[in-house]
Amino acid sequence: MSEHIVSSKLYIGIWLTLLFLTGLTAGVAFIDLGPFNTVVALVIASVKATLVVLFFMHVKYTSEKLTKIVIASALFWLLLLLGLSLADYTTRLMR
Amino acid sequence: MAVESHELALRHHFADPEQQRQAASLGMWVFLATEIMFFGGMFCAYLIYRYWYFNEFAAGSRSLDITLGTVNTAVLICSSLTVAMGVRAAQMGKNKLLVVLLLLTLVFGFAFLGIKGVEWYQKYEEHHIPGPSFDASDLIREYPQIHIDPQHSQIYFSLYFAMTGLHALHMVIGIGIFCYLTYFAVRGRYTPEYHTPVEIGGLYWHFVDIVWIYLFPLLYLIDRKPLG
Amino acid sequence: MATAAVTAERENYLNQQYGIRSWLLTTDHKRIALLYLASITFFFFIGGFFALLIRLELLTPAGDLVQADTYNKLFSMHGQVMVFFFLIPSIPAVLGNFLVPLMIGAKDLAFPRINLLSWYLYAIAGLMYIHCILTGGVDTGWTFYTPLSTAFSNTKVIEAGLSIFVVGFSSILTGLNFVVTIHRMRAPGMTWSRLPLFIWAHYATSIIQLLGTPVLAITLVLVVLERALHLGIFDPKLGGDPLLFQHLFWFYSHPAVYIMILPSMGVITEIVPCFSRKRVFGYEFVAMASIAIAVIGFLVWAHHMFVAGISLYSAMIFSFLSYLVAIPSAIKVFNWTATMYKGSIRFSTPMLYAFGFIGLFTMGGLTGLFLAALGIDVHVTDTYFVIAHFHYIMVGGAVMGYLGGMHFWWPKISGRMYPESWGRLAALIVFLGFNLTFFPQFILGYLGMPRRYWQYPPEFQVLNVLSTAGSTILAVGYLLPMVYFLWSMRYGKVADDNPWGASGLEWMTTSPPPTFNFEETPVVTWEAYDYAHIPDPEEVAVER
Numbered sequence: 001m002s003e004h005i006v007s008s009k010l011y012i013g014i015w016l017t018l019l020f021l022t023g024l025t026a027g028v029a030f031i032d033l034g035p036f037n038t039v040v041a042l043v044i045a046s047v048k049a050t051l052v053v054l055f056f057m058h059v060k061y062t063s064e065k066l067t068k069i070v071i072a073s074a075l076f077w078l079l080l081l082l083g084l085s086l087a088d089y090t091t092r093l094m095r
Numbered sequence: 096m097a098v099e100s101h102e103l104a105l106r107h108h109f110a111d112p113e114q115q116r117q118a119a120s121l122g123m124w125v126f127l128a129t130e131i132m133f134f135g136g137m138f139c140a141y142l143i144y145r146y147w148y149f150n151e152f153a154a155g156s157r158s159l160d161i162t163l164g165t166v167n168t169a170v171l172i173c174s175s176l177t178v179a180m181g182v183r184a185a186q187m188g189k190n191k192l193l194v195v196l197l198l199l200t201l202v203f204g205f206a207f208l209g210i211k212g213v214e215w216y217q218k219y220e221e222h223h224i225p226g227p228s229f230d231a232s233d234l235i236r237e238y239p240q241i242h243i244d245p246q247h248s249q250i251y252f253s254l255y256f257a258m259t260g261l262h263a264l265h266m267v268i269g270i271g272i273f274c275y276l277t278y279f280a281v282r283g284r285y286t287p288e289y290h291t292p293v294e295i296g297g298l299y300w301h302f303v304d305i306v307w308i309y310l311f312p313l314l315y316l317i318d319r320k321p322l323g
Numbered sequence: 324m325a326t327a328a329v330t331a332e333r334e335n336y337l338n339q340q341y342g343i344r345s346w347l348l349t350t351d352h353k354r355i356a357l358l359y360l361a362s363i364t365f366f367f368f369i370g371g372f373f374a375l376l377i378r379l380e381l382l383t384p385a386g387d388l389v390q391a392d393t394y395n396k397l398f399s400m401h402g403q404v405m406v407f408f409f410l411i412p413s414i415p416a417v418l419g420n421f422l423v424p425l426m427i428g429a430k431d432l433a434f435p436r437i438n439l440l441s442w443y444l445y446a447i448a449g450l451m452y453i454h455c456i457l458t459g460g461v462d463t464g465w466t467f468y469t470p471l472s473t474a475f476s477n478t479k480v481i482e483a484g485l486s487i488f489v490v491g492f493s494s495i496l497t498g499l500n501f502v503v504t505i506h507r508m509r510a511p512g513m514t515w516s517r518l519p520l521f522i523w524a525h526y527a528t529s530i531i532q533l534l535g536t537p538v539l540a541i542t543l544v545l546v547v548l549e550r551a552l553h554l555g556i557f558d559p560k561l562g563g564d565p566l567l568f569q570h571l572f573w574f575y576s577h578p579a580v581y582i583m584i585l586p587s588m589g590v591i592t593e594i595v596p597c598f599s600r601k602r603v604f605g606y607e608f609v610a611m612a613s614i615a616i617a618v619i620g621f622l623v624w625a626h627h628m629f630v631a632g633i634s635l636y637s638a639m640i641f642s643f644l645s646y647l648v649a650i651p652s653a654i655k656v657f658n659w660t661a662t663m664y665k666g667s668i669r670f671s672t673p674m675l676y677a678f679g680f681i682g683l684f685t686m687g688g689l690t691g692l693f694l695a696a697l698g699i700d701v702h703v704t705d706t707y708f709v710i711a712h713f714h715y716i717m718v719g720g721a722v723m724g725y726l727g728g729m730h731f732w733w734p735k736i737s738g739r740m741y742p743e744s745w746g747r748l749a750a751l752i753v754f755l756g757f758n759l760t761f762f763p764q765f766i767l768g769y770l771g772m773p774r775r776y777w778q779y780p781p782e783f784q785v786l787n788v789l790s791t792a793g794s795t796i797l798a799v800g801y802l803l804p805m806v807y808f809l810w811s812m813r814y815g816k817v818a819d820d821n822p823w824g825a826s827g828l829e830w831m832t833t834s835p836p837p838t839f840n841f842e843e844t845p846v847v848t849w850e851a852y853d854y855a856h857i858p859d860p861e862e863v864a865v866e867r
Contacts (some may be wrong), residue, residue: 005186006179015176019169025312026165029319036258037320041312049305056179057301064117066506067124075127077534080621082142084637085570088625089143091634108431108508108839118433118507125499129537136541136571140556143567226553233739246561253561257545 004061014055021048104289116195116291123295127302132266134306137261141254141313148247153318154234158223160214162293162317167210171304172201178297185290189284193293197277200300204270209300225253234289255314262310265303272296324544335738335835350435350836356421357736358442359412362449362487364805366408369456371798373401378760386778394777395462396478402465406447407487410721411579414586418728419525421736425500425829425836426519428510428845433503441496448490453828455482464775469557469568472734473549481550484543491536491543498532501525509830512847516610518713519827519851523610524589527617531578531585535621539575542568566632568867569836573624581620583717584684585613587724588655591677594731595659597825598674598861599666602852605658612651612658619648629700638697645695652688664863669861671823672746676727679754683719687712690765705775708768714761726753726804733808734822739815739836753800759793824860826852843865 025044033040054060059067109115134307145152222230229252231245276296279285285293336353346354378399380388389397420438432438455461459718461483464474472480505526520847546568549555555561558567593640596603602610603666625633625641633641659681668674702710733741763786768774772783779787819829832841849856 005183008180008183010120011176011179011183014389015172017132018172018175022165022311023171024162024167025316029161029312030321031609032320037318041316042309049307052175052301052305052308056175057298061228064120066121070121070128074131075122077137077621078131078230080098081132081135081139081538081574084622084625084640085143085567085574087640088145088566088570088637089146091636093634106435108429108435110844112509118503121506122434122499122503124531125502129495129499132534133537133541136574137545139571140545140567143564147564148562223553244562249555249561250563253556256552257548257556261541261544276828297574318401 004058006058006061007054010055014051019050019055100272102227105117112289115134119295120298123298127298130302134258134261137254137307139260141258144247144250144254145317147157148244148250149317150241151234152251154238154241154243155223155248155255156315156317157238157319158234159255159315160217161315161319162186163210163214164311167207167214168307168311169208170203171307174200174207175301175304177203178300182290182293182297185280185285185293187285188287190280192287193278193285195307197273197280201270201273201277204273206264208263208266208270211243211259215256215259218255225249227258238322248298258310258314260304262303265306269300269303272299296309333833334837335833336838337738337835339838348439350431350439352420352424352435352438353436353736353836353838355442356417356419357843359416359420359445362442362446363409363412363417366404366449366486367801369400369453370404370409371801373397373404374794375798377401380777381779381787382791384779384781384784389777391692392462392776395464395775396460399458399461399464403461403483403487405427405453405560405717406465406579407490408445409448410583410717411494412445412490412497413721413725414584414590414728415501415525415528415582416441418590418725418732419497419501419528419586422732422829423504423522423525424508425735425788425832425840426522426827427505427508427513428828428841428847429504429508430839430841430844432500434500438500441493441521443498444489444493444496448486448488450491450494450577451482451486455479455486458482466572467543467546467568468572469546469549469565470559471562472546473555473557475599484547488540488543488547491540493534494532496539498529498536501529502533503662505529510845510847514827514847516606517847517849518610520584520592520606520609520613521589524585524592525615527613528582528585528589530617530619530641531582535575535578535582538571538852540820542571542575545571545645566628569628570625573627574621577618577624577627578617579615580713580716583721584724587680587721587728588613588652588726590724590731591659591680592655593827594673594727595662596666596679596825596852596854597731598669598671598677599663600669600824600854601662601666602850602854603655603658604661604664606851608654609658612654615651615766616648619644619651623648626695629697630704633820640840642695644699646692646698649688649692649695652684656685658690665791667859670747672743672750672824673731675747675754676723676730679750679757680720680723681735683715683723684756687715687720690715698742703827705763705773706768707772707774711761711764711768714764719757719761723757726750726816729804729808732829733811733823734818735829735834735836736858737808737812737815738818739811740822741804741807741811741815749800749803749807751800752796752803756793756795756797756800760790760797761793763787763789763793780798786838822860826854826857 021044025041028040029037105112105115177196177199181193181200184193184196218224221233222228229249231243231248235243235249273296276293336351346358349355380394459479461480462478463476463480467484505522545556549556551559555563557563557565559565592603592609623641623645625637629638694709694712714831730741730746767783767786772779818834820834828845831845
């Protein structure tokens with residue numbers, strides 16, 4: 001992280017947004033959106049995670065490109081594990 | 096003591112404090128990448144079995160206490176705030192504030208674990224702990240409109256305990272790290288020039304929070320639609 | 324040239340401090356490398372002992388040396404010890420630990436205390452595994468397949484699993500240290516394109532260790548939880564899928580084989596230019612091939628599961644990807660060969676191991692392509708063909724590279740030369756013993772002899788006897804270096820700073836190096852493998 005000091009107002013703002021999104025995701029779960037319930041839940045979770053990474057973990061303010069490469073690589077590798085495994089499970093002739 | 100702290104903290108194999116700080120930061124980020132893969136294996140198992148046994152996953156999810164789950168999510172978000180503000184206090188040399196914020200973080204951490212313990216106890220009382228005492232007949236009775244195989248339900252709860260258990264273990268380790276940070280903050284170890292342990296301890300804590308941010312909807316919110 | 328007396332008195336990392344505490348509490352990467360050298364050699368003996376018993380049993384068609392259950396334990400523990408406690412740490416933890424800081428011009432790794440922790444985790448895991456062996460062992464195959472491991476085996480699965488979990492963590496920390504060190508601790512002027520290819524190879528290896536090992540870790544945790552606490556994730560009675568275990572296991576264990584071979588390729592890429600007196604042909608291609616192997620290696624894991632029950636569609640995908648991964652390896656073989664072309668070849672011991680590596684690795688790699696073909700795989704899966712394939716790569720490849728590297732850098736590590744004639748003899752014995760041991764196994768497998776069987780039809784006996792005979796010769800070949808390396812520490816010729824006339828910063832400091840590696844931090848202004856400007860030691864010192 002850099003020496004950039006984030007204002008406490010911004011931190012409070014992010015915190016309130018995270019709390020709001022938490023309530024939102026819990027509330028939306030009770031509304032019937034069909035298969036989109038899962039999508040919405042994951043999108044909200046990803047927004048929350050992105051806010052934590054960018055602001056609380058200072059990735060928005062860092063001059064280190066390597067940090068972003070490390071995060072992107074880890075996420076990509078996780079997707080590899082999930083995706084290629086699913087390639088087997090979704091093409092089996094069962095159930 | 097505070098003035099010299101950064102020279103004392105410079106390890107001899109580094110050329111300068113900035114190289115040391117960058118190395119520590121990169122090291123923690125790389126470690127967090129390994130943690131993403133570590134939890135990722137369980138997310139993979141979750142993904143496959145949710146795809147196969149959606150009904151049982153939905154029923155199991157409904158049996159979790161959504162209020163406690165939401166509150167716990169909020170608790171961790173508050174703890175991430177105190178951690179971020181703590182790093183900021185260290186950056187600005189406000190040592191007393193730093194100590195207060197670290198202690199608050201610990202309070203939130205213990206609160207999370209306490210609530211988790213209550214939830215697990217609830218599962219114990221409902222006979223939802225996998226093993227010889229497992230009994231899903233309450234779920235079958237409650238949701239007659241969907242077919243629930245009690246064996247498949249056990250898989251949901253096995254994953255529930257494995258994932259929240261591993262997460263809780265990481266919380267315990269995080270609490271340990273923050274006890275360490277609090278102790279040295281009280282001793283005045285951290286200054287605007289040197290507060291790397293606070294920064295990288297904070298990164299770890301935020302990561303554990305992010306894991307929960309995903310666990311919450313995946314475990315608690317699979318299907319809460321009104322039944323009709 | 325320094326006399327023996329002067330060199331012995333010059334302070335270096337070996338004589339700077341004496342006493343067991345100075346070794347067990349060291350943070351010097353060079354001493355930690357030697358701690359690893361001792362421990363992995365110890366486990367090599369254990370794994371080798373299990374191999375010896377396996378080969379003895381297979382001398383006769385009948386199961387007459389050990390019981391069937393015992394035989395299951397022998398091949399399971401041979402595999403686990405050799406893979407997790409010998410091959411995976413070998414080059415990175417010994418040669419990598421020793422050389423990475425030296426090669427980039429640093430005083431130590433980025434995290435010396437984590438480096439020591441890494442060794443202690445290895446040691447603790449090792450003690451756990453020895454305890455496991457002594458109290459009954461494990462019989463699930465090195466692969467821990469469920470539901471045998473989770474529900475039916477009566478052996479020490481939990482202890483073995485936890486032990487491997489701990490040693491995996493050791494591996495992760497080594498990888499973490501290397502990645503941060505290579506990014507942040509390079510000397511001034513040491514740009515990425517001037518790095519020795521050994522460093523590129525270890526960088527690629529570290530990526531695999533970091534991104535793959537955690538998945539093995541969580542898989543072992545789940546097996547332990549299922550066995551101990553009935554958290555039935557893989558239990559078929561509950562609707563669990565044994566193939567899920569295999570997906571998660573092989574997601575790590577296939578890239579793991581690249582953890583074992585990439586560092587060895589890195590060693591070969593240092594040896595070949597030195598003993599050809601020529602710079603590496605196609606530096607960028609070799610560097611990129613290392614990264615490509617690491618990345619593509621993560622995309623092929625289900626080729627271990629072609630007959631296990633995965634969908635045909637996904638089998639075709641993984642088969643295609645498995646062909647792709649051979650390409651960067653082949654590129655490296657071409658580059659080594661092109662480096663030698665019109666070079667001035669010296670047949671010193673390290674170069675003999677390099678030749679052996681290139682030939683045997685190529686055979687092992689090509690037979691991997693056989694296995695990647697779905698039709699052939701159905702025929703030879705779970706036969707000795709597969710066993711021969713991976714031993715060609717891991718023993719004919721990785722171990723030869725390890726031995727070549729130990730000989731190449733021995734002067735730097737110990738300050739002494741090993742006896743060259745014995746070195747060449749041992750290399751020859753290893754090569755002959757290896758081929759006699761494992762070539763018959765290709766034939767056995769193709770003819771249909773299954774793996775993990777403790778008895779076999781009599782028509783397979785001749786080939787098995789040849790294989791066992793080869794293994795005893797191979798054992799002699801492995802013992803010789805251990806003897807003469809130890810001998811050389813007392814009686815070997817005192818080594819110069821750069822006895823081979825090799826390129827690389829490690830050769831620009833003393834043999835052995837001082838604790839902080841360099842008198843002054845080097846400033847690099849030249850390209851890697853600058854052999855046009857490095858004097859050839861065989862032409863400089865006429866009286867040698």
